[in-house]
Amino acid sequence: xxxxxxxxxxxxxxxxxxxxxxxxxxxxxxxxxxxxxxxxxxxxxxxxxxxxxxxxxxxxxxxxxxxxxxxxxxxxxxxxxxxxxxxxxxxxxxxxxxxxxxxxxxxxxxxxxxxxxxxxxxxxxxxxxxxxxxxxxxxxxxxxxxxxxxxxxxxxxxxxxxxxxxxxxxxxxxxxxxxxxxxxxxxxxxxxxxxxxxxxxxxxxxxxxxxxxxxxxxxxxxxxxxxxxxxxxxxxxxxxxxxxxxxxxxxxxxxxxxxxxxxxxxxxxxxxxxxxxxxxxxxxxxxxxxxxxxxxxxxxxxxxxxxxxxxxxxxxxxxxxxxxxxxxxxxxxxxxxxxxxxxxxxxxxxxxxxxxxxxxxxxxxxxxxxxxxxxxxxxxxxxxxxxxxxxxxxxxxxxxxxxxxxxxxxxxxxxxxxxxxxxxxxxxx
Amino acid sequence: xxxxxxxxxxxxxxxxxxxxxxxxxxxxxxxxxxxxxxxxxxxxxxxxxxxxxxxxxxxxxxxxxxxxxxxxxxxxxxxxxxxxxxxxxxxxxxxxxxxxxxxxxxxxxxxxxxxxxxxxxxxxxxxxxxxxxxxxxxxxxxxxxxxxxxxxxxxxxxxxxxxxxxxxxxxxxxxxxxxxxxxxxxxxxxxxxxxxxxxxxxxxxxxxxxxxxxxxxxxxxxxxxxxxxxxxxxxxxxxxxxxxxxxxxxxxxxxxxxxxxxxxxxxxxxxxxxxxxxxxxxxxxxxxxxxxxxxxxxxxxxxxxxxxxxxxxxxxxxxxxxxxxxxxxxxxxxxxxxxxxxxxxxxxxxxxxxxxxxxxxxxxxxxxxxxxxxxxxxxxxxxxxxxxxxxxxxxxxxxxxxxxxxxxxxxxxxxxxxxxxxxxxxxxxxxxxxxxxxxxxxxxxxxxxxxxxxxxxxxxxxxxxxxxxxxxxxxxxxxxxxxxxxxxxxxxxxxx
Numbered sequence: 001x002x003x004x005x006x007x008x009x010x011x012x013x014x015x016x017x018x019x020x021x022x023x024x025x026x027x028x029x030x031x032x033x034x035x036x037x038x039x040x041x042x043x044x045x046x047x048x049x050x051x052x053x054x055x056x057x058x059x060x061x062x063x064x065x066x067x068x069x070x071x072x073x074x075x076x077x078x079x080x081x082x083x084x085x086x087x088x089x090x091x092x093x094x095x096x097x098x099x100x101x102x103x104x105x106x107x108x109x110x111x112x113x114x115x116x117x118x119x120x121x122x123x124x125x126x127x128x129x130x131x132x133x134x135x136x137x138x139x140x141x142x143x144x145x146x147x148x149x150x151x152x153x154x155x156x157x158x159x160x161x162x163x164x165x166x167x168x169x170x171x172x173x174x175x176x177x178x179x180x181x182x183x184x185x186x187x188x189x190x191x192x193x194x195x196x197x198x199x200x201x202x203x204x205x206x207x208x209x210x211x212x213x214x215x216x217x218x219x220x221x222x223x224x225x226x227x228x229x230x231x232x233x234x235x236x237x238x239x240x241x242x243x244x245x246x247x248x249x250x251x252x253x254x255x256x257x258x259x260x261x262x263x264x265x266x267x268x269x270x271x272x273x274x275x276x277x278x279x280x281x282x283x284x285x286x287x288x289x290x291x292x293x294x295x296x297x298x299x300x301x302x303x304x305x306x307x308x309x310x311x312x313x314x315x316x317x318x319x320x321x322x323x324x325x326x327x328x329x330x331x332x333x334x335x336x337x338x339x340x341x342x343x344x345x346x347x348x349x350x351x352x353x354x355x356x357x358x359x360x361x362x363x364x365x366x367x368x369x370x371x372x373x374x375x376x377x378x379x380x381x382x383x384x385x386x387x388x389x390x391x392x393x394x395x396x397x398x399x400x401x402x403x404x405x406x407x408x409x410x411x412x413x414x415x416x417x418x419x420x421x422x423x424x425x426x427x428x429x
Numbered sequence: 430x431x432x433x434x435x436x437x438x439x440x441x442x443x444x445x446x447x448x449x450x451x452x453x454x455x456x457x458x459x460x461x462x463x464x465x466x467x468x469x470x471x472x473x474x475x476x477x478x479x480x481x482x483x484x485x486x487x488x489x490x491x492x493x494x495x496x497x498x499x500x501x502x503x504x505x506x507x508x509x510x511x512x513x514x515x516x517x518x519x520x521x522x523x524x525x526x527x528x529x530x531x532x533x534x535x536x537x538x539x540x541x542x543x544x545x546x547x548x549x550x551x552x553x554x555x556x557x558x559x560x561x562x563x564x565x566x567x568x569x570x571x572x573x574x575x576x577x578x579x580x581x582x583x584x585x586x587x588x589x590x591x592x593x594x595x596x597x598x599x600x601x602x603x604x605x606x607x608x609x610x611x612x613x614x615x616x617x618x619x620x621x622x623x624x625x626x627x628x629x630x631x632x633x634x635x636x637x638x639x640x641x642x643x644x645x646x647x648x649x650x651x652x653x654x655x656x657x658x659x660x661x662x663x664x665x666x667x668x669x670x671x672x673x674x675x676x677x678x679x680x681x682x683x684x685x686x687x688x689x690x691x692x693x694x695x696x697x698x699x700x701x702x703x704x705x706x707x708x709x710x711x712x713x714x715x716x717x718x719x720x721x722x723x724x725x726x727x728x729x730x731x732x733x734x735x736x737x738x739x740x741x742x743x744x745x746x747x748x749x750x751x752x753x754x755x756x757x758x759x760x761x762x763x764x765x766x767x768x769x770x771x772x773x774x775x776x777x778x779x780x781x782x783x784x785x786x787x788x789x790x791x792x793x794x795x796x797x798x799x800x801x802x803x804x805x806x807x808x809x810x811x812x813x814x815x816x817x818x819x820x821x822x823x824x825x826x827x828x829x830x831x832x833x834x835x836x837x838x839x840x841x842x843x844x845x846x847x848x849x850x851x852x853x854x855x856x857x858x859x860x861x862x863x864x865x866x867x868x869x870x871x872x873x874x875x876x877x878x879x880x881x882x883x884x885x886x887x888x889x890x891x892x893x894x895x896x897x898x899x900x901x902x903x904x905x906x907x908x909x910x911x912x913x914x915x916x917x918x919x920x921x922x923x924x925x
Binding site for chain 1: 860
């Protein structure tokens with residue numbers, strides 16, 4: 001069954017605004033999957049074709065794998081977690097936020113509720129399509145809008161520190177999943193959101209998240225994508241950052257046959273800050289695309305971006321990053337760095353760092369480097385008796401550890417380091 | 430004379446207003462009817478007395494063009510172009526024989542004077558014996574293109590002694606058909622892109638240069654392009670071949686008369702270098718940019734590409750782009766030869782409502798190939814200036830290197846500066862480094878200059894010249910001087 005056919009069969013059964021879904025289905029019908037339609041692909045999808053996705057048929061069915069086993073493989077933290085199994089919220093596997101709302105205590109028995117003034121809701125119960133996304137411009141957002149069934153809506157009230165919450169997706173069967181999340185931080189609120197995804201089989205996770213960070217609020221958004229190596233993972237995030245607020249994100253992509261992480265961050269208020277850092281570790285025939293658009297709309301905004309790719313096997317890494325500075329956004333400070341390390345003669349990197357600037361009093365720059373490990377550095381280590389393979393491994397680890405420095409929370413960084421370590425072991429095998 | 434010392438003159442030039450080179454020469458024109466079809470192409474080919482293979486080649490290009498659509502990806506906006514509303518052939522009625530300068534219309538010589546062609550060259554055009562010219566000074570050969578027909582070619586004799594062929598391409602098609610056939614369209618194929626296909630179908634003239642094995646071209650070759658008649662699109666075609674171990678420096682400069690109707694210019698330049706050969710191609714582009722309200726100006730849609738076919742061969746592009754309402758131009762290098770070298774040095778200035786989308790492509794195929802890209806974009810007024818570039822490392826490009834530096838300078842808050850680099854690497858031993866910055870003229874720099882008595886406009890001229898120094902120093906001297914003045918004139922009225 002194609003996505004559109006499935007939409008037809010689900011007509012009337014899906015939660016939320018059906019007119020919006022109908023419009024999205026029209027948009028998806030006319031756009032099609034990027035790279036799978038005739039003609040030249042759009043510029044935004046220049047380096048990533050979804051032809052292989054279009055050729056794969058998904059069906060929802062009985063779970064084929066144990067969700068617990070998959071969950072156990074993730075470097076989870078000892079904090080509340082909201083778990084979705086095959087796109088549906090799992091009360092059983094979630095560890096809820098306690099009623100005191102400080103985010104540190106937990107209770108496995110509590111139902112999904114809204115403790116204190118923190119508001120949590122399932123998309124299935126209270127569908128919220130948000131206001132920032134553009135189904136008419138982004139075919140994958142259109143697809144999600146058309147088929148979204150569940151997801152989470154988190155609303156952190158003003159001046160409330162919600163600590164750390166994990167949002168986890170587990171796939172156990174060969175289905176296509178379209179989670180829809182909304183995260184809202186009111187003025188002065190604080191949250192560390194850790195998103196992790198993993199699974200078994202040939203599935204397709206197509207997440208859309210909308211994030212609002214109000215004046216002075218601070219959201220740290222950490223993502224670990226460790227999907228099955230036969231899976232498709234596409235994630236589109238829209239974040240709006242208000243005055244003096246911070247959206248600090250870090251994405252680690254390790255798994256999936258084909259992965260695309262797309263982030264649109266808009267600095268809408270003065271003195272807003274956005275960090276969009278990412279690391280992609282690829283091997284075999286993996287393809288991972290990190291695409292970002294940082295929109296500076298207001299004066300005195302700061303954006304920082306460091307994206308690193310480590311590519312072995314026949315893998316292909318893609319980075320597309322654009323900094324847009326509107327006329328009004330004077331005194332913007334934007335920086336973007338993209339580095340790729342090629343470990344194999346068959347790996348490929350495509351990088352497109354873009355600046356689009358309409359204000360004159362700005363400081364914007366980007367840099368990109370592509371290459372293999374520095375022969376001089378290898379020589380240095382070898383001259384001190386370190387075997388070649390080990391010397392290389394030391395240098396790659398150094399390259400990665402530098403990237404992980406962007407994650408300041410030690411527990412979180414430790415968790416990501418464990419994920420990197422598991423990639424390393426897998427790559428050696 | 431160092432380039433920097435020209436600043437004083439630059440400052441003086443700032444006081445002039447308007448487009449200094451805007452005038453129209455009244456030479457009677459002969460037009461082909463408006464419109465584009467096979468008959469027009471047959472007419473062009475017949476007028477040029479071309480062999481049958483050339484006509485077939487043009488028709489093939491025309492067939493390809495008809496199937497193509499105008500590219501939309503560049504960051505430029507313009508009203509749709511009616512390709513059927515243009516003249517594709519215009520020739521001065523008084524047919525000037527390229528063999529004798531006496532036949533040159535005196536109006537043309539007056540035009541060169543207004544263009545500010547160096548005295549030396551004017552003397553050449555006036556028929557002064559080149560060997561009698563002041564000893565030791567560099568000689569320049571000029572192949573002047575007046576609209577579509579080359580009217581005068583100088584220095585032919587000196588060049589032919591060295592074995593160098595430098596002539597209008599229409600003549601080359603007749604005189605050296607085998608050479609032209611062997612190379613024409615091999616770097617930019619007829620169906621390469623919309624504008625290249627159009628050019629291939631209707632090009633009327635351009636330059637042909639052939640440097641034989643081991644020859645260092647005894648002088649710099651120069652062509653002044655000029656659009657003259659109303660509604661005649663200009664479709665120049667240039668082909669330069671540098672055989673093994675040879676060297677040539679080629680200068681191209683253009684100014685255009687002031688007028689209101691937009692004019693289309695779609696040139697194609699092809700360069701080929703064999704083992705150890707070197708081509709240095711320099712451009713100062715100063716087509717009419719339109720008035721301060723964005724009315725008029727030239728549409729400059731150019732395809733320039735060089736193929737470094739031989740080992741250790743080198744192609745270097747240097748351009749100073751100050752003119753045209755719209756510039757769409759990506760001088761590129763296909764680095765096929767082992768250890769071949771590609772360079773691109775560019776200054777692009779946009780003011781008022783100008784739009785420039787320019788950059789380069791460095792396609793690395795050969796082992797050890799190297800490329801350098803230095804691009805300086807300056808936007809003022811309501812203009813938009815985009816650097817768009819590609820660096821591609823093919824799997825065969827072992828140990829290839831690229832370094833790219835793109836800097837943008839914004840003057841005023843109504844303009845835009847954009848950087849769109851594409852980096853594609855499929856070889857782990859290849860190294861690519863890219864840096865880009867965007868900034869404005871720093872207050873402290875301005876203050877420093879003002880404090881020493883320079884006016885704000887002069888200070889800006891000085892700072893901009895400093896910003897562009899890395900590129901200007903790559904230009905041959907004659908051009909460097911002209912380029913500095915152009916920069917300042919182009920930015921006139923952008924401050925204060």
